[in-house]
Amino acid sequence: MNKKKKQIIEAAQTLFIKKGFSATPIQDILEEANVSKGTFYNYFSSKTACLMAILLFIKEEVIHDRQQLALGKSPSDKDIFVKQIAARFHIDKKHNLMALFASLASSDKAHQELKEFLNQQYLEEVTWMAARIRDVFGDEKQEYAYDDAVTCFGTIHLTSKILMDLGKTEIPIEETIYFALQQIEKTNTHPPFLKADYFLLYQQEKHAAEKDTKMTLQQTLTDLGSHVEKLKNQRLTYYHQYLLEQLQSNTPNLFLMESVVDSYQNALQHTNLEDKGKYIKMLFTQLTAEEQEDS
Template identity: 75%
Template sequence: MNKKKKQIVEAAQTLFIKKGFPATSIQDILEAANISKGTFYNYFSSKTECLMAILTFIKEEVIYNRQQLSLGKTSSDRHVFVQQIAARFHIDKKHNLMALFASLASSDTAHQELKDFLNQQYLEEITWMAERICEVFGEERRQHAYDNAAVCFGAIHLTSKILMDIGKTEIPIEDTIYFSLRQIEQMNAHPPFLKADYFLPYHHEKNYKEKDVKTLLHQTLTDIDSSVKKLQNEKLSYYQAFLLEQLESNEPNLFLMESVIASYQNALHGTKLEDKGKYIQILFTQLIAEV
C-alpha cells in the first residue's frame, strides 16, 4: 500500500471506530487525513469501499500471521490450529474491530454491498476452519467438518462474551478455543447437518492456487457429468456437453458460454446439484476476469 492510501485508510479507521461508520462523513476523512476530495476518490469510490479496504487489509494480516505460525509445523498440530484461530481475535482486538462492528450493527444505513462483503468474510472463515478441522482431526471428520466448524466458531464467540459479561477477561482466548475444540470432539454421532456443497462458493481461493480456473471448471463439470445425466433433462444434457466441449477447446467461445451457463444454472435450480451450479457460475466469472 502506498503512503497516501495508507494515510487515508488509517485516518478513516480511526474515525470509524471513534464516531462510528454511519456518523463518519467523507469530509471527516478528508480533514483527518489532510487530503483533497480528488485524492480520496483516486483510491476509493465511497466510504463503504474504504471500509472494505480496511477489512481486506486486516484479513490479509490474519492470513499472513496464520501462515507464519504454520511454518515448519505439521498441519495436524493442534496447538498451531489454536494459535491460528486466536490470531484472528488478537488482530481484531489490535484494530479495535469490536467497536467498529458495534457501530455497523446499530446502523440502519449500512449498504447491502457492505453486508454482503462481511457475510463473505464470515463464511470464508467458517470454510477455513472446516478445512483445518479435517487436517487436525483427520479426514474422517470431512463429512461433519462444517457442523464442527459452526459449533466451534459459535462456542468460541459465545463463551468469550459470557466470560466478558462476568468479568473474567483475564482468561486467554486460547483457553476458550481449547474448550470449544473439546466440544466438537464429542460430535459426529448423527448425519451431518451442514453439507460441504453449501460452502463451495467460499473456498474457491484455495482451489485457484492449486489449478488454473479453466482446468478447475472442466474438472467440476466432469465430476458431475453422471449426476447430470441421471436428471434426464435433455436441455441440461446439451448444456453440459456444450460447456465441456468449449473448455476442451484451445479458444473457447466465452460469449456463448456465458449465455449457456446462465441457462445451465437455471436448469439445476431446485435439484441436488443447485449448489454445484452456483460454484460453476463463480468459476466462469473468474475465468472471464482472467482473460
C-alpha cells in the first residue's frame, strides 16, 4: 500500500472510531491525513468506499496470519485451529474494530452497499469456520459443519461478553475458543439444520486473496449467461454483455462499470438470481478495492 493511501486509511479509521462514521465528514479525514480532496478521490469514490477498504485491509491481514499459522501443520491440528480463530480476535482488537462497529450502530447502517459488504464478510467467516471444522473433526462433522460453526461463533462471542461483564478480562480468548469447541465435539443426534447449499455464494475455494478477482467475476457472469437470457429482460441482457466486454479488456473502466453493476443487481431483484446479483456486487467491490490498492 502506498504512503498516501495508508495515511488516508489510518486517519479515517481513527476518526470513525473517535467521532462515529456518520459524524465524520470527508473534510475531517483530509485534514487528519494532510491530503487534498483530489488525493482522497484518487483512491476512494466515497467515504463508504474508504471504510470498506479499511475492513478489506483487516480481512487480508487475518487471512495472511491464518495461512502463516497453518504452514507445515496438519489441517486436523486442533491447536492450530484455535490459534487461527484467535487471530481474528487479536487483529480486531489491534485495530479497535469493536469501537468502529459501534460507530456504525447509530449511523449509516441502512446504506445498502455497506450492509451487504459486512454481511458478506460475516458469512465468509462462518463458511471458513465450517470448512475448518470438517478438517479438524473429520467426515462425521460433514453434514453438521455449518450448525457447529454457528454454535461455535455464538458461544465464543456470548461467553466473551459475559466474561467481560464479569470483569474477567484476564482470561485469554484461546481458553474461550477451546470451551466453544468442546460444545461441538459431542456427536450430533439431530438432523442438520443449516445446509451447505445455503452458503454456496460464500464458499470461495480457499480465500479470495488466493484468486484472481477479475477472472472470478468474469467466470461468474459467463456461467450466468443462459440463466439471464431466460429472464427475457432486454436491459439486463445489455448490462450483462457490457460487464463481460469490460472484463475482457485489459483496462476495464471501473467508474462506468460501478453504475452498471448497481443496475444489474437491481434488475435481478425478486428473481431466482437475486443472490447471484449480490455476489457479483461483492466481487466488483473487491475488484475495485484491489485496483485502488495497486494504484
